[in-house]
Amino acid sequence: MNYRDMSMAELLALAPPGWGGVLLDGLWLSLQVAGGGYLLGLLIGMAGAAGKLSGGPVTRDLLACYTTVIRAVPELVLILLLYFAVPEALNQLLVMVGQGEVEIGPFAAGIAVIALVQGAYATEVMRGAIRAIPDGQIEAAYSLGMSAAKTFRRITLPAMLPGALPGLSNLWLIATKDTALLAVVGFTELTLAARQAAGATKHHLLFLCAAGVLYLLVSLISNLVFKALEHRATRGMSHG
């Protein structure tokens, strides 16, 4: 293939020999991993915040360990741990109890890493947002005879959203950018796809910049969406 004489449009074309399609496939994979990890991370964060606020002393200490360790160890190291060490340990355990081996692919490992990291940060974001709700509102819900689950769904969740959304939108941006790290274990998300296209065509600057533009678009669009969500969550409050 003679990439040297191709124009920029031909290089970025969706169909091969252009590499645009490969980039978009990478972007789609990145978004899937980021989305899956983010949603799982929100669940972990919700449970973590609940545990930190109303759990017993042991739960609270364990959660403190979790959030501290995850936030101090580089994501790149966590990815290696989850991709190489955890499956190995899991399989040794499975073999010990006489089960077959399982294989954890880069996709699942990627979602797991992002969920774990996001969960640690989301725990702190949500804990802060829930703490900021005046106690009286939750007490009022209980005094009206609402169950704990209903109180959470109808009072705590909507009341904490305005406080939590800025932090959560930041976390989503971190999630999309963290997917790039999966390139080191050979997962062809956007960054690695761009690198492969760059390596094959020798047009390094073009493809890495194109990937950058795609990431930038994702973050700009996400910003707009979260702004709208924030606006909706804070309706009835003064916007100043």
Added chain:
Amino acid sequence: MAERRLPPHRLVLIAIVVLGVTMMALQMRWDWLLDYRDAILGGLWLTLVLLVTTSVAGFLLAIPLGLVQATGPRPLAWLARCFCTLIRGTPLLLQIWLLYYGLGSLFPYLPGVRGSWLWPYLTEAWPYAFVALTLSFAGYEGEVMRGGFAGVPRGELEAARSLGMHPLAILRRIWLPRAVQRVLPTLNGELIIQLKATPLVATIAAVDTYAVFGRIRQETYLVYEPLLLMALIYLILAGLITLAFGVLERSWSRRSAGD
């Protein structure tokens, strides 16, 4: 300060952790540590050097970036905002690769670069790592500094002006110290994030802690031990940063309270 007694559940947790660590120390293979001691120390050194130099350089860049966004003329403020958005909107790994593989591939074609004094540096990995990490820190911290500058009460600046202080003197003696004081609590987290970003330079063949342990993993075929030790090292470094900031913040708040 009165001695604090540890609650019993915490004693049990600590006992479990100590037991786990001793089990790991005794049961696992650590004989490779001696062979790789120098390599690990060398990697640790590069990690620390990168962390300190890029944070300092990035912070120095962040001051004008924040200041321009807070008060500067429109075009400059717009440029600074674009820079911050660009840095914060794309992954650092991509930025590092863009500099190393993208820009790096252009340099040989530029006339005069090959013969210049710069050339020996441009063929190595660490200058690209340094520039990428510095720009990244500046981008994130510039946004923080903008908030810091904007948050200094107007009255303090007006008081300085009414005393006839030169604008530069105001910046040096009132505005900057007050802004830095405001962002100090967030700086701890930013530094830990910067520490966690340093392993990315291993992808462009700079030999930091992460790269050394990658080599150890390849050469010894050990799955757990190098990874666990590496995680522990980063954990300790992050702990040291937090500890240092605790001391710094206490001394700072004592000083401002004593004034």
